[in-house]
Amino acid sequence: MPIELPALPYAHATLEPHIPAATLELHHGSHHRAYVEETNRLLEGSGLEELALEQVVRQARGRLAEQAAQAWNHGFYWTCLSPRGGGEPGxxxxxxxxxxxxxxxxxxxxxxxxxxxxxxxxxxxxxxxxxxxxxxxxxxxxxxxxxxxxxxxxxxxxxxxxxxxxxxxxxxxxxxxxxxxxxxxxxxxxxx
Ligand SMILES: [Fe+2]
The missing domain is CATH 3.55.40.20 (Iron/manganese superoxide dismutase, C-terminal domain)
Structure with a gap:
């Protein structure tokens, strides 16, 4: 199964004014997408095609490891932000x-x-x-x-x-x- 680009967990404009919609569109829609697409391209014939992304990150080497890590890092990053975020933890x-x-x-x-x-x-x-x-x-x-x-x-x-x-x-x-x-x-x- 190919790795999929996860949808942003909020609308692009909802982190404004702190993070502009245009920045999110470029970061998610271009940079993150490119990491996902390159991961899928490199997965072909690697023997790791059936693994979940987390396992690819842990088991791959070289450029596939880097691209997969960036695909996972970005998916994680989006879940670290929220329109209702800020302040302090409890x-x-x-x-x-x-x-x-x-x-x-x-x-x-x-x-x-x-x-x-x-x-x-x-x-x-x-x-x-x-x-x-x-x-x-x-x-x-x-x-x-x-x-x-x-x-x-x-x-x-x-x-x-x-x-x-x-x-x-x-x-x-x-x-x-x-x-x-x-x-x-x-x-x-x-x-x-
Ligand atoms: Fe990034």
């Missing part, structure tokens, strides 16, 4: 972040600092380590926590294509917008 995630970072503001500052410090293209993740504690992980290029032991809770795409259309090279502005639409409820539900 419940157990709030408690874990407070215990690890002192308070939510310090967590957000550290996550933002790592996103701004990441050279070139990549992702920044809030993960849950196998010991149960939360952590912030930056990955270069197409790399993904899916290939390791951490459970991804939240992803921020810091490839320039996530923001260059409306914010040119201003990654810091994009991070400010990102925090306004983060779906903390979804992140909390991913805790093990």
């Amino acid at each position: 419940g157990r995630l709030a408690e874990l972040l407070a215990r690890q970072y002192g308070d939510f503001t310090r967590f957000r500052e550290e996550f933002t600092r790592m996103a701004l410090a990441l050279p070139g293209s990549g992702w920044v993740w809030l993960v849950q380590h196998p010991d149960g504690n939360p952590g912030i992980v930056a990955t270069r290029g197409a790399a993904t926590p899916l290939t390791g032991a951490d459970v991804p809770l939240l992803a921020c795409d810091v490839w320039e294509h996530a923001y260059y259309l409306d914010r040119r090279d201003a990654r810091a502005e994009y991070l400010e917008a990102f925090w306004k639409v983060v779906d903390w409820e979804a992140a909390g539900k991913r805790l093990v």
Whole structure:
């Protein structure tokens, strides 16, 4: 079965003014679609055609691994954003972040600092380590926590294509917008 481009879980304009519809249309409809299509092209004859995308990411090597990881990373990223997002997490995630970072503001500052410090293209993740504690992980290029032991809770795409259309090279502005639409409820539900 070919990998499918998942539909955005909200209408394009519903993350405005923080993330413009045009940016979402390009990011989802062009960039994400291209990763899915290239994954399917490379899957042909690979022996991995029958696997789910998550398993392709874990088992493939080389360019197929990269394209599949980007296909999965983007599908995950869309579910980290919501028109009803922003603010702060509640419940157990709030408690874990407070215990690890002192308070939510310090967590957000550290996550933002790592996103701004990441050279070139990549992702920044809030993960849950196998010991149960939360952590912030930056990955270069197409790399993904899916290939390791951490459970991804939240992803921020810091490839320039996530923001260059409306914010040119201003990654810091994009991070400010990102925090306004983060779906903390979804992140909390991913805790093990
Ligand atoms: Fe992206």
